[in-house]
Amino acid sequence: MPDDLACHAARPADRPAERPGQTLARGVCRHLLGHDFVTVEELIPAPGLRVDVMALGPKGEIWVIECKSSRADYMSDTKWQGYLGFCDRFFWAVDEAFPTDLLPQDTGLIIADAYDAEILRLGPETKLPGARRKSMVQKFARHAAVRWHAARDPAFTGVWPG
Template identity: 40%
Template sequence: MVRRGVQRLMAEHRVSLLAEVPLASGRRADLLCLTSKGDFLIIEIKTSIEDFRVDRKWPDYRRDSDQLFFATHPGVPLDIFPESCGLILSDGYGAEILREAPEHRLAPATRKALMLRFSRLAADRLLQAEWAANPLEFDAS
């Protein structure tokens, strides 16, 4: 539900995104977004207080993004999220940015590597979707 609302918000802003993206650090970003300016945003989705409290990997995402956001739904208290990150509230039908994230500019080499990772993953997923939608039928004769 949270992811769908965020996806709709990003689409409205013409921001491309991929879900469940493995990063060079070995971590996995819930959403990796690419803006028209070439900036990378990571959006970490949290659906409960406990989900936020047990996850201590999120500070590592700053190494792979220009801005880091949390996204959640109205049932989660907003005051648990750190002021040092952006905050998005989603209801599944849409989402709203409640707080912009401070910028932490990526190093050029990191940006290039992330751009290649994003591009290759998007191309691979597109090919997989095409194959799933139109499987070849082989005649064994």
Template identity: 40%
Template sequence: MPMFCALDVEPMLDGRQSPAALKVRRGVGRLLREMGHGVVPELILPSGRRADLITLGADGEIWIVEIKSCLADFRADSKWPQYKAYCDRLFFASTPEVGDIFPQGEGLIMTDGFEAEIIRPATVSRLAAPARRTLTLRIAQTASRRLHEMEDPSPRIAVPN
């Protein structure tokens, strides 16, 4: 898989997100934006996995937020530990109705869809400089492509790698 495709404008809404997950995404996104983070939903990581939310802080720190809308959603997901290789901090985000069912070593954000609060801070595990550079570029490229696509939607053209 190439690091970047010339036209990798990934959909922010692709039909896989439940209304409950979108509610969590909105509330968490608002909190992180207020904290000074650039927030990019549904970012494809170098592993091919897709992070629900990835953020880039003003200090360059990269966070991944794994959204869980219900207990069944959490139980069905065994891939979240792989995300730790692509961030400085990993958080779970959910609603108070779901409760704190998440691993104690990971961060936790709770939201009602409008406001959110960090309930438990995430353990810091610093990325190596090459991984940070790769991810920072991926976040910036994806965000700028999506912004441009919103401004100037056009048919996708296949570009050789």
């Protein structure tokens, strides 16, 4: 069963421990599922970019959520503005101890932990052009399918033709 569906499964001995941003992402993904959004983690929308969480809503809306585990993690992120052209809304996900005054006010804000999250602020909505939306939904679907294949096939290397 994939990690995003196994709520309390034990971590296999050969699987590395989660990094702080990954635990935030898990809580965000669980919370968004309650709003009828499906999610994938670590999606590459374009070369040189990798979003922490991409969410696809029931009406086709696309949200990007960047998970920041510390002030230093946030301050070292120089690519986040590049993600804005690949989503309808952009959010930061941080834990309750994070200094949220550092985050731009014109972006969304989610407070999260490993188990759940809460949306405190919706960022502005900027609708994607149709061609970009279609491309992102296709990338989302392919990314999700490859992740699912890897979860059910231990011999899968993550490399596929095309």
